[in-house]
Each structure stands twice: as C-alpha cells, then as structure tokens.
Amino acid sequence: MNTHPTVTIDLVLDRHTAQEVLRAILHSVLFHRLFGTVKPQTFEVLDVTMPGVDDPEMKQLVDEKVEAFWKSIEGGYNKRGQIIVTLSEKRPRKTWFIMGEEEIPWEQWIINAEIRQPTPEKDQRKFQADLAATLTKSLKTMLTHASSERGRSAVPLITNANGLSPFPIKITVKVGGVEVG
Template sequence: MDPPPVFTLALLSDSSHLPDLLRGILHTIFFHRFFSSFRPFTRDLLDITLPSFNDPALDTVIESRLRTLEGDTAPPQVAVCFYEKKARKASWFAKEEKVCWEQWVINITLVAPRTEAERAHARRQIEDQLQATILKIIAVASAEKNHVPPITTNDANPFPYTIALLPKGETWGTRMGIF
C-alpha cells in the first residue's frame, strides 16, 4: 500500500496570533476536505477573509488543541490526518480499521518582535505567509483529488480525522509508525 500524500504548509506567527492563525488554517483545510453538507461562512483574520463552516464537533477538537498552546511555546508542527474506514481482513477482533489517506503538516515558525517597527514588519510577513498558505490549501485541495476514497456511508462526516500537536523532535511519520 502506498503511503498517503503529505501536504506541508508553513505558518509564520508571533505568540499572540498563533491560536487564531492555526484556527483559520485548520478551518480552511477542513472546509476543503469535510465531505458533508454544511452552511459556509467566512471569518476575517488580520486583513484576510477565510472560508469556514459551523461544526460543533470539529470546533470542540480544534479548540481543545489550541488550549494546549496557552502559556506554552509553540510546537514545531501541527498535523491533520484524514482516515478511511476499511473492513479488516482475517481479523478475529476488530471488524474495521482506519487507513490514512491524506496528511497535512503545518510547520510553525514563531517570531518575537521587540519594537513597534519590528511588530509592523512581522505583521506584514505573517499576513503574506497566511495568504500564501491559504492559496496553497485551495490549490492542493482542488488539484489533488485522485487519492480521496469514495464515500461509502451516510454518516455526517464519512472520514474520521485527527489533529495532533507534535513536540520538538517528533514528526508525523514517526508518530504514525511510517518512518
């Protein structure tokens, strides 16, 4: 079995904007990979309008991950993994297994501006990076569709997912046992 595609994104942030930026990027990823019916809306972040939708279960997961960032240094990566439920062959115990079909890895770089001029420059850089990241998500989600499994269930969300904050020295591949 081929490993799932991994799409890497860059996030530049200062500590005050990090939760909002991560929330915006995560919602954008899910907006393009959440295959259920929902009412879309937009969120404004810095000077950029981002796509979003209301899903209480997803919001709870995202907010619980973001709460772990409070008072802490940022993890070097945040990873989102989408799974397909497949029937397990020749198994006595579990009838189905989760197989990863796509990963998104967000590499975080924190900046710490000290002066007002540095803060203004950092904000411009953060906005530019956010815009480039959002455009990359849209381009990848639009172009990379061949690996998306068929929807075979009537569940509200046919594909389970995980959102992981990865500590320094750990990668998404090692956490999953791939590398």
C-alpha cells in the same frame, strides 16, 4: 506501501495572533476536506479572509487542539510544534484472527508552527505583513491541492453520506516531537 498525499504549511507566528491564525488554518483545511453539508463561516485574520466550518463539534475539536498546542508552547522552552490533520477511511481488517475495521490514512496536512516575538513596532508591522502573505499563500496551497488531480484522486469512494465527514478525522499536536493534548 500505501503512500498518501501530504500537504505542509509552514507558519512563523507571534504571541498575539498565534491562536487565531492556527484556528483559521485548521478550519480552512477542514472546510476544503469535509464532504457533508458544511455551514460556512469566515475568519478575518490580519486582513485575510479564510473559510471555516460553522459546526459545534468541529469548533470544539479545533479549539481543543489549538489550546493544547498553545499550553505546550507556553509551558516549555520549545517554541516550535506541529498540528497534523489526518484524514482516513475505514476498511475491513484483513487478518486471520482479528475482525473489525482499520483506519487507513488517505491524506495528511502538516502545519509547522514556530512562535517568535518581534519587539520594535516597526518589526512587528513587517512581521504581520509577512504573516498575512503566508496566510494568503497557505490558502492558495489548500485550494490548489484540493482542486488538483492528485488531491481529488486521493479521496476514497464515499459510501456513507451521514454527518459532516464520511471519513474519520484525527488532529494530532506535537511539540518537540512529542504528542501532547
């Protein structure tokens, strides 16, 4: 059984900043896990500066997944969901009858998000301060994992230096345990 590191980030969001926060978190994960030449970008969310990737394909991928998450949350009763970033490597398939490659995950990032709406303005300020602290903690988690021995040793040998990532990246959105988007 192949076990890969899983990093979990828990977020409690409000309606006003949910999409912005999710975009920044996903971009930050990608920034720390893309191994090609990355053009950096920053996101200012609730006075927290987060790194990102200035690439049209990555921007489109992140925007599509955040939009799918948002539409599923807005349209349903369930106000909780996950965005899962899976990094894999391609290996030759080792079976008798099937030739080709298979994708073997080497790391997974799970972003658990819950939407809440504080109503009084006093509660809203505290909520945003708590969310800013959570973003700072999430960024520290990303940095600590990416620079740790376990985080570095999870990365497979890079044999292809073309593009932003030599590894397949899959972003999955789940709301209520069901994959959407």
